[in-house]
Amino acid sequence: MLGGYDYREVEKRIAELWKKEKIYDFDEKSSRKVYSIDTPPPTISGHLHIGHLFSYSQADFIARYKRMSGYNVFYPFGLDNNGLPTEILVEKEHNVVAEKLGREKFIELVEKTKDKYEEEYKKIWRAVGISADWSLLYTTISKDSRIASQLSFIELHEMGRAYRKETPTLWCPKDRTAVSQMELQDKTEKTNFVYIKFSKDVEIATTRPELLPAIVAIFVNPEDKKHAKLVGKQVKVPLFGNEVGIMADQRVDPTKGTGMVMCCTFGDQTDIEWYKAYNLSLRIAIDDSGRMTVEGYRGMKPKEARQKIVEELKKGGYVTREQEIDHDIKVHERCKNEIEFIVKEQWYIRYLDLKDELLRLGKQLRWHPDYMHHRYDNWVQGLQWDWGISRQRFFGIPFPVWYCKNCGEVKLADRDQLPVNPLVDKPKLGCAKCGSTEFVPEADVMDTWATSSLTPLINARWATDKKYMGKIYPMSLRPQAHDIITFWLFTTIVKCYLHTKKLPWAEAVISGHGLDPKGKPMHKSEGNIIDADKTLEKFGADPVRYWASSSTLGEDSSFQEKDMISGQRLVNKLWNVAKFIDQNCKTFESKPKEIDRWITARSLYALKEATELFENFNYSGAKRVAEEFFWFFSDNYLEFIKYRIYGKDSSANATLGYVFLLVLKMLAPFMPFATEEIYQKLFRGKLDKAVSIHVSAWPTFDKKWVDEPSLKKGDMAQKVIEYIRQWKHNNKMALNAELKELVVSEDLGGLEEDVKGAMNIGRLTRGSGTLTVPETEIHLEIKAE
């Protein structure tokens, strides 16, 4: 006998069962068709919130459906512990500064911290029922990932696609370190906006006159008629005397200042863009300690130089006016000092020449929802420069590169040296060009996207034993959220295409974000994080997944407690039907009657619809169909057959079991715990042989079980019952109150007993009636007494 349903106890026990039976392990020996999933590795930057549960559940629905559809599912899980968020986390947790500790020791600390989060994360992902194969777990700083990233770089270098170029980087002159955009803060300062007359027609307003010696071009807006005739001309820079060209670019606001902008290397972000986009020359005015390098101002801080230059400009009569404005500047959040741009040699991957190829690959990929394709296209079309992959940080995967001390030639590591740390390891041979054995190591590390862009290849073990290359690659599916289409999805296509000439996956499924109850994204700084752990504890995994399955693919969805309640109700209802069957059905053998053929046909049509929706990755539609059918089944079919069951007539048993199992299977991808529990208690070894519902076969639609005449008759009987229910309600009667006689105008085709039983009718006769059942030709006469 089944008792109450305690989700805390059940979910824990079922999760153990899955673990013990290895339900979700990839079957290496099987010849079944493989379905491989390129799971996003979450960063270990802290605690998981319900937004994570939301998007990972959505991928899990698909994994589970595919598994039940007979695929050998390759579903790995990853953890991203490479990159700045991890660096910041580890610095905070251990109260250290990465630069001071040094790279080797810091990576050790990262590994330690990772272990802790790995356990915590695994616990939560298991608790929410993610059906990944945990033996395939990878991390982005692991040895394998380092080998893959470095091998990738070596191959790209050999292809001639990796090159070095002097490029500006955000730099903190005080800490003497590169800074990422994430570490910037805005600060407003009072600054003088200085108008400088270069010539008769050229006047420029600037907040940074000290960068006059670093001017490489002057820009005007292409729509700006006032300045149009100047484009292409040259003009002399005051005080410094060099000539610079005047160019046109959209980014200039013609209403701001004089409508003419000086482009220096480098004063701000736009300068960098222009420098890259127009291949401008480089004039450095500030060094990495934040001091001027220009003759006459050498060693001065920019602000001192600014004063001196303005004075000199005034003496020369170049300054027409000055205006104090509020100016937003970027400061380093750690030390609050203004950041500068300084120039470093950095590695790039050349890909601008591949735009057409990349667009073609984007077209080849099947996108769900398909409009997400636009974002990719738009991004590729707008690319203006190559992919910079150098980062001047301590923590990360190093480039497998040294430079010859003598001639400067690049020396790549040998493949069998990987993973290599050039700061510690040495090249195997001398310089190929000059024979020198003295080398300078590359101190920079790779951008994290240079590694994450390899996840399909890391999973396939491309860089090592190539174990899964032919088997899982190209992968079947990339599930991810829409915000990183231009990063993760795009860079993965780039790298995998360069290395394998193939599109890395057949399909991309793009999920939305789980938002807070007000519809706002969850951010630590907003304080609106809803904790994953606590939510699972409070409502159970199935209801949380129910919420995740209720929103359309690609759409954001705000977290509503009432969705959890709806999920809990569904679980409860499933459990109660299970109890009913458990109490009343000893076997699942019997001969179906008319009404049984009716619900069977109904269930198969629901199955057909759900399957089609699932095949199109419309899991929310599939869930809806399954759920709707289940409530229909409970409220109608069960009412029809109760009187037979109570009368110890077992003729409905087989249908009851068969249809309910079908419902469980349709809901299994969404509510894996409750459906499993019921399957184990009721059906395993009886109606199905599979050890778990999650490796049982997704039912197939078979027309031969669809009896169209029974379907019509059943629908008719159901309408009659609906009418009688309303009639009883209008007469303030209980639904099971006895009715003496029902007169029906039509032949109910063998369903008379069912109608009588369901509505507690004493006698059913044929004859004319005055009441009309809506949507039918049936007339009734109801006699209560």
Place this chain on the structure above:
RNA sequence: GGAGGCAUAGUCUAGUGGUAGGACGUCAGCUUUACACGCUGAAAGUCUGGGUUCGAUUCCCUGUGCCUCCACCA
């Protein structure tokens, strides 16, 4: 500034070129041998303006509001 998305009852949401479906909430009726975490019934809705059409909530344009990504703040 560029690109994309969204707008449906009090709330969350589905769907459709022809009477808009569900859930929560609300109101009313019902102790009905699985379930009051239930059953039955009721009230309540297509953002503004324009166009295409016999007919638009759906398709097109426009406005407004919200969201995401990218860019910008000389």
